Amino acid sequence: MSTAPARIPTESPAGSRHVVVIGGGISGLASAALLARDGYRVTVLEANDELGGRAGSWERDGFRFDTGPSWYLMPEVFDHFYKLLGTSSDEQLSLVTLDPGYRVYFxxxxxxxxxxxxxxxxxxxxxxxxxxxxAKLDAYLDSAEDTYDIAKKRFLYTTFEDFRPLVTRDVLARGAKLGRLLLEPLATLAARTVSDDRLQKVLGYPAVFLGSSPYITPSLYHLMSHLDLSDGVLYPMGGFTRVISSIADLARAEGVEIRTGAAVRRILVENGATVGVEYTDGAGTLQRVESDLVVSAADLHHTETAMLEPAHQTYPERFWEKSTAGPGGLLLYLGVTGEVPELEHHTLMFTREWQRGFEAIFGKNTSVPTPASLYVCKPSVVDPATAPEGSTNLFVLVPIPSDPTIGRGDVDGDGDARIEALADHVITQIATWANIPDLAERITVRRTVGPRNFVEELNSWKGTLLGPAHTLKQSAFFRAGNVSKKVRGLYYAGGSSIPGIGLPMCLISAEILVKRLRGDTSTGPLAEPLRATASRVSPKAAASSAAVAQAAPAKASAPAKASAPAKASAPAEASGSTRKPAPAAD
Structure with missing residues (x-):
């Protein structure tokens, strides 16, 4: 490996300010696209050879698996993001409505x-x-919708740089309600709403989307039930691989340079300000990219503790020692011969001792729940391109503790012994609960992933599947912010910081990054489409992140970008109406 990093010039002929974005997952790509449209020159550095991060893909023997997210919720957030770039969800994706939305076994x-x-x-x-x-659900969903609307209007699209815009009539009118929802756990609200244990679990499980437990998640997040019980559940044809490719295409159309196989090792800091990064390329050569700003969309713990010197860390190790990680995950990608009609596109399995399972994951002395509540995705009926004809694609997620010592998985049973034994047990559980006695015999493709995979491949804190859990102390303005307090010009995006976990939140994190750079303290979404303002940090934004010194002078603005192209090509299966019902259940 070279010890003298190559120096790469940063100034374009137009003189626009240069931003390096660390990470080519959805938040990194979205941030890059919006920043480029706002007038910056942007380079994305992704450590892996493929884009997507947690929302990646894997193919084998005719099966194609989304490796992470599989629920398309908050569709208006996706559409708003696309419209900022001059396009829309209808132009970029083909969405189908799942009916039923999902199935639950108890x-x-x-x-x-x-x-x-x-x-x-x-x-x-x-x-x-x-x-x-x-009738109780009807009232519950009224409350969920109202809370969701106020959250979008006042809390999701804000940097929390200034709290005065939050002191509005609509927030004050809901003050007592919001206070109660923040202090009462979601599980308690669900139990007050319905008596049947099964229905309580249906109302409580959305906490898992937030990387948390319904017993420690504020009931403010009952707003999630509006998404699946009122709005319905959609699926983008081509899976989330298609979502990632569409955003990458739009970023490139805005002039973003994307480099894969580029693992950032160090954020360079001089005189209290970032001046670029060092990374190793695919050949193992150390490279240096100079830039005016750095945006890390990588795991925040890794960014702070591995890429920065201790004196430059806003969130040092002691911060993480007091934080609560979201769950780890045992993931299975299974190619199965024949149909599996017992399972729906989304299938959940909840154990009788549900609370005990969450305590095993989030308690002081963690352990792998046995049996475990789990989730199965079967996209191949709706999206035949994900499996060979006559076969079924199954993706299984089992929440377990964020503990890398549990092990790593691999292909064809070659993972660590504990991971493979847990996978065998899970396959048996699914077969028993759903009455598919020959399931194990029909598996022709098998890959497992454990918490250590997340550490080694995604630099995930503690091997967590999603990021810091959405507990009261890790939500809204209590969550890590999107700007360094120690290094001028260093910003953050993604699930580790505000507004939080999930693909829609990652898209919003990209937007509030733009707002932070503009010094925009408003609480609502930006106007569509995004109009370039200037390729420099506004004086207000510079002052807010310059706790250690005065901001450097800004450079000349770059010309506004051209509008994004129309819809990129989609899979053949996605042709036709952009929002249509899914095929009848098999």
Whole structure:
């Protein structure tokens, strides 16, 4: 390996300020696209050979698996992001509505519950399970929708740089309600709403989307039930691989340079300000890229503790010692011969001792729950391109503790012994609960992933699947901010920082990054489409991040970017109407 890094010039002929974005996952790509449209010159450095990060893909023997996210929720957030770039979800994606939205199996119960695609259908379902529960769900969803709307309007799209814009009539009018929702756990609110244990779990499980437990997640997040029980669940044809490729295409169209196989080792700091990064390329050669700004969309713990010297760390190791990690995950990618009609596109399996399972994951003395509540995705009925004809694609996620010592997985049973034994147990559990007795015999493709994979391949803190959990102390303005307090010109995006976990939140994190650089303290989304302002940090934004020294002078603005192209090519299966019902259940 070279010890003298090559120097790469940064100034373009137009004189626009140069930004290096660390990480080519959804938040890094989204940040790059918006920054480029706002007038910056942007280079993305991705350590892996493929883009996507946690939202990657893997193919074998005709099966194509999304390796991470698989729920398309908050569709209006995706559409708003695309519209900022001059396009739309309709132009970029082909969305189908899943009906049922998902299926839920309960330990000890023969019949699962199928969650409908409509609010009315779910009210009827709750009523059929528990007399009076339909009306209670109706009121619950009214509250969820109201909370969701105020969250989008006041709390999700803000940098929390200035709290005065939050002191508004609509927030003050909900002050008592919001205070109660922040202090009461989601599980408690669910139990006050319905008596049936199965229905309580349906209302409580969205905490898992937030990398948390319903017993420690504030009931403010009951707003999540508006997304699946009222709005319905969508699926983008081509999977989340298509979502990532669309954003990467749009970023390139805005002039972003994307380099893969570029593992950033160090953020360079001189006189209290970032001046670029050092990275190793695919040949192992140390390279240096100079820049005016650095945005890390990588794991925040890794960014702070591995890429910065202790004196430059806003979030040093002692910060993380007091933080709560989201769950780790045992992931299985299974190619199965034949159909599996017992499972829906989204299938959840909840254990009888549900609370004990969460305590095993998040408690002081952690352990792998046995049996475990788990999730199975079967995209191949809706999206035949994900599996060979006559076969089924299954992706399984089992929440477990964020503990790298549990091990790493691999292909064809070659992972660590504990991971493979856990995988065998999970396959047996799915087969037993869903009455698929020959499931194990029909598996032709098998890959496992454990917490150590997340550490080694994604630099994930503690091997967590998602990031810091959404507990009260790690939500909203209590969550890590998106600007360094020690290094001028260093910013953050992604699930580790505000607003939080999930692909929609990562898109919003890119937008509030732009707002931070502009010194925009408003609480709502930016106007569509995004209009370039200037390729420099605004005086207000510079002052807010210059706790250690005065900001450097800005350079000349770059010309505005051209509008993004129309829809990029989509898979053949995605042709036709952009939002259509899924095929009938098999």
């Amino acid at each position: 330990e000890g119960e023969e019949q699962p519950l199928d969650i409908a695609a409509s609010r009315e259908g779910n009210i009827a379902l709750f009523e059929s399970v528990e007399k009076g529960a339909g």
